[in-house]
Amino acid sequence: MPAERKAAAPSSVTFERGADSSLIVHLSGVWRMRHGLPTGDLLNRELMRTGQVRTGEIRRVVFEAGDLADWDSGLLVFVTRAIETCKARNLDTDISGLPAGVKRLIDLAEAVPENKEAETKADRRPFVERVGRATINYFDGLDEFVAFLGALAIAFGRLITGHARFRRVDLMIEIQDCGARAFGIVTLISFLVGVILAFMGAVQLQQFGASIYVADLVGIGMVRDMGAMMTAIIMAGRTGAAFAAQLGSMKVTQEIDALTTMGLAPMEFLVLPRVLALVLMMPLLCVYSDMLGILGGAAVGAGMLNISLGSYMRETFAAIELGGVFGGIFKATVYGAIIGTAGCLRGFQCGSSSSAVGDAATSAVVTGIVYVVVACGLFAVLFNILGL
Amino acid sequence: MSEIQSIQTARPRTESAEPDIVVRDLTMAYGDFVLMRNLNFVVKRSAVFIIMGGSGCGKSTLLRHLLGLKAPASGEILYGNLNFTHAGPEAREQQLRRFGVLYQGGALWSSMTLAENIGLPLEEFTDLSGAEIREVASLKLSLVGLKGFEDYYPSQISGGMQKRAGLARAIALDPEILFFDEPSAGLDPISSRLLDELILEIRDSLGATIVVVTHELASIFAIGDDSIFLDADSHTAIAQGNPRELLEHSADPRVRRFLTRGAEGEPEAAQGGKAGK
Numbered sequence: 001m002p003a004e005r006k007a008a009a010p011s012s013v014t015f016e017r018g019a020d021s022s023l024i025v026h027l028s029g030v031w032r033m034r035h036g037l038p039t040g041d042l043l044n045r046e047l048m049r050t051g052q053v054r055t056g057e058i059r060r061v062v063f064e065a066g067d068l069a070d071w072d073s074g075l076l077v078f079v080t081r082a083i084e085t086c087k088a089r090n091l092d093t094d095i096s097g098l099p100a101g102v103k104r105l106i107d108l109a110e111a112v113p114e115n116k117e118a119e120t121k122a123d124r125r126p127f128v129e130r131v132g133r134a135t136i137n138y139f140d141g142l143d144e145f146v147a148f149l150g151a152l153a154i155a156f157g158r159l160i161t162g163h164a165r166f167r168r169v170d171l172m173i174e175i176q177d178c179g180a181r182a183f184g185i186v187t188l189i190s191f192l193v194g195v196i197l198a199f200m201g202a203v204q205l206q207q208f209g210a211s212i213y214v215a216d217l218v219g220i221g222m223v224r225d226m227g228a229m230m231t232a233i234i235m236a237g238r239t240g241a242a243f244a245a246q247l248g249s250m251k252v253t254q255e256i257d258a259l260t261t262m263g264l265a266p267m268e269f270l271v272l273p274r275v276l277a278l279v280l281m282m283p284l285l286c287v288y289s290d291m292l293g294i295l296g297g298a299a300v301g302a303g304m305l306n307i308s309l310g311s312y313m314r315e316t317f318a319a320i321e322l323g324g325v326f327g328g329i330f331k332a333t334v335y336g337a338i339i340g341t342a343g344c345l346r347g348f349q350c351g352s353s354s355s356a357v358g359d360a361a362t363s364a365v366v367t368g369i370v371y372v373v374v375a376c377g378l379f380a381v382l383f384n385i386l387g388l
Numbered sequence: 389m390s391e392i393q394s395i396q397t398a399r400p401r402t403e404s405a406e407p408d409i410v411v412r413d414l415t416m417a418y419g420d421f422v423l424m425r426n427l428n429f430v431v432k433r434s435a436v437f438i439i440m441g442g443s444g445c446g447k448s449t450l451l452r453h454l455l456g457l458k459a460p461a462s463g464e465i466l467y468g469n470l471n472f473t474h475a476g477p478e479a480r481e482q483q484l485r486r487f488g489v490l491y492q493g494g495a496l497w498s499s500m501t502l503a504e505n506i507g508l509p510l511e512e513f514t515d516l517s518g519a520e521i522r523e524v525a526s527l528k529l530s531l532v533g534l535k536g537f538e539d540y541y542p543s544q545i546s547g548g549m550q551k552r553a554g555l556a557r558a559i560a561l562d563p564e565i566l567f568f569d570e571p572s573a574g575l576d577p578i579s580s581r582l583l584d585e586l587i588l589e590i591r592d593s594l595g596a597t598i599v600v601v602t603h604e605l606a607s608i609f610a611i612g613d614d615s616i617f618l619d620a621d622s623h624t625a626i627a628q629g630n631p632r633e634l635l636e637h638s639a640d641p642r643v644r645r646f647l648t649r650g651a652e653g654e655p656e657a658a659q660g661g662k663a664g665k
Contacts, residue, residue: 167508167511173499250497253495254492255495255496257452257455257489257491258489258495258557259497260457261484262484262485262489262509262512263513264508264509
């Protein structure tokens with residue numbers, strides 16, 4: 001095997017003028033991709049340098065591989081590139097001097113002509129046009145969103161009239177998943193948010209000797225907004241993403257098609273129990289979060305501000321009103337609907353590949369949180385106008 | 389009686405049967421891109437109808453149209469007397485309940501056991517009690533050779549078993565029309581052959597009409613009574629009829645090339661390269 005004899009010789013290309021207006025390309029040494037390769041442009045440069053193509057002194061290019069030691073696809077890349085160069089300059093090529101394997105592979109690579117249509121896939125349109133198209137696509141997406149909301153509303157209508165078809169056990173599983181199983185993380189986050197709020201207030205209020213008002217700050221803050229908001233953000237990341245991933249992968253594996261062709265509407269069978277579970281559980285989680293937040297505040301009060309638990313709680317109960325509590329619960333319910341809908345919508349819009357499932361989950365979280373924050377802003381304005 | 393005989397003798401008893409599915413001037417498109425145009429064909433009752441063609445020609449898309457999962461760009465699909473394309477939601481749902489579909493990967497609901505998968509349509513569309521549903525599910529599983537796997541989840545069984553379980557679910561409600569999307573994809577030759585036999589058995593015993601999307605030649609010749617050949621380049625159907633007769637009599641080189649695995653018909657450009665190896 002020549003490979004062993006000349007293993008050390010690196011790949012090299014030399015050019016030589018042959019008889020009957022031909023240029024002989026000598027390929028020698030080891031042509032392995034991992035050793036690096038001569039640039040495919042060498043032949044082009046040689047032809048440019050001599051300038052003998054224009055004068056007609058070179059009409060053929062002959063490849064010779066007498067001293068070739070070893071080769072892999074690297075040689076093929078060089079040779080096919082060189083053949084293309086020759087074609088572009090209307091030169092004949094002769095590859096009969098190459099190893100038989102190389103010749104066969106080159107024939108195979110040239111068997112099917114390049115597909116010009118496939119190449120235009122890349123978007124080379126002008127910037128303005130791309131912006132326009134993206135905008136139109138965005139509004140088309142909005143259509144889909146509105147259609148989804150409409151279908152969901154109809155499904156809820158059928159639920160109220162008792163016609164909706166879904167398995168009670170699915171609803172129970174979802175309730176367990178986005179209710180009981182979310183306790184741990186809601187506990188941790190809400191307690192810490194209470195602690196953070198208390199610290200923020202304490203630093204300022206201590207200067208006035210008004211530390212007791214930390215209880216008011218934490219209580220009102222948690223009950224009116226932070227409880228619902230933090231629960232919503234936790235659930236968007238936890239449950240909204242899960243909905244999108246579940247429905248997305250069900251779409252990829254055609255499980256959703258299987259439901260449809262069985263005469264079971266996926267909107268009722270899959271979306272309804274999920275959104276319903278979240279709408280039912282969010283208010284409960286919100287109340288739980290409120291309590292934990294107040295507890296967090298009390299811990300700071302007792303540990304740092306020397307406020308007894310009893311007086312902290314008395315102050316808290318004096319500060320918060322029932323209206324505020326119900327306002328928070330109402331917000332949490334709306335957030336639940338937003339997160340559930342966003343998760344299911346993104347799941348349904350999922351493309352048919354595994355990376356699309358990941359995109360759907362990401363998009364569900366982003367959509368959920370954005371709409372929750374927007375809704376929070378609207379509520380702030382609305383509640384202010386209503387004087388709540 | 390050997391199984392080979394049963395395949396060969398299970399020939400159509402349907403020559404004079406009334407049409408079950410009628411497709412008229414169907415055009416399928418994704419946005420502006422027309423996949424297939426002017427499709428016209430009739431599927432006779434209790435026939436095994438094959439939709440064949442090369443990869444990417446629109447076989448599965450045609451199936452999605454037949455199932456109502458995708459709306460035609462133009463044309464219509466009729467089931468018996470029902471114009472499926474223009475029917476209202478209630479009528480469509482009624483019609484859907486007469487279908488059984490085996491999807492490419494089985495498409496079993498992954499959160500349910502096999503028994504629950506098969507039981508779901510029964511639960512929703514019949515008045516059977518829980519125990520009765522379980523019995524029917526066991527029976528259907530035993531028909532596809534999966535007795536004893538009732539409480540397994542789809543992820544716990546092999547791909548071939550998932551496919552058979554998918555078939556058990558498809559026949560849960562004793563459908564009038566059964567659709568198969570690439571039944572032999574991902575199966576070894578023997579499992580694929582057993583599935584073919586199962587398809588014929590279901591046709592013969594339940595009298596169901598069978599529509600199969602496939603490019604598996606062995607299956608096509610073994611079970612097909614009638615067929616349509618979709619061609620990706622001309623964007624329409626270029627041949628119809630019994631596959632074995634097409635093999636013998638079709639003059640179209642594209643059809644011949646497909647049915648003979650490239651041995652006849654148009655010369656294949658890459659053949660030189662393959663022959664050289």
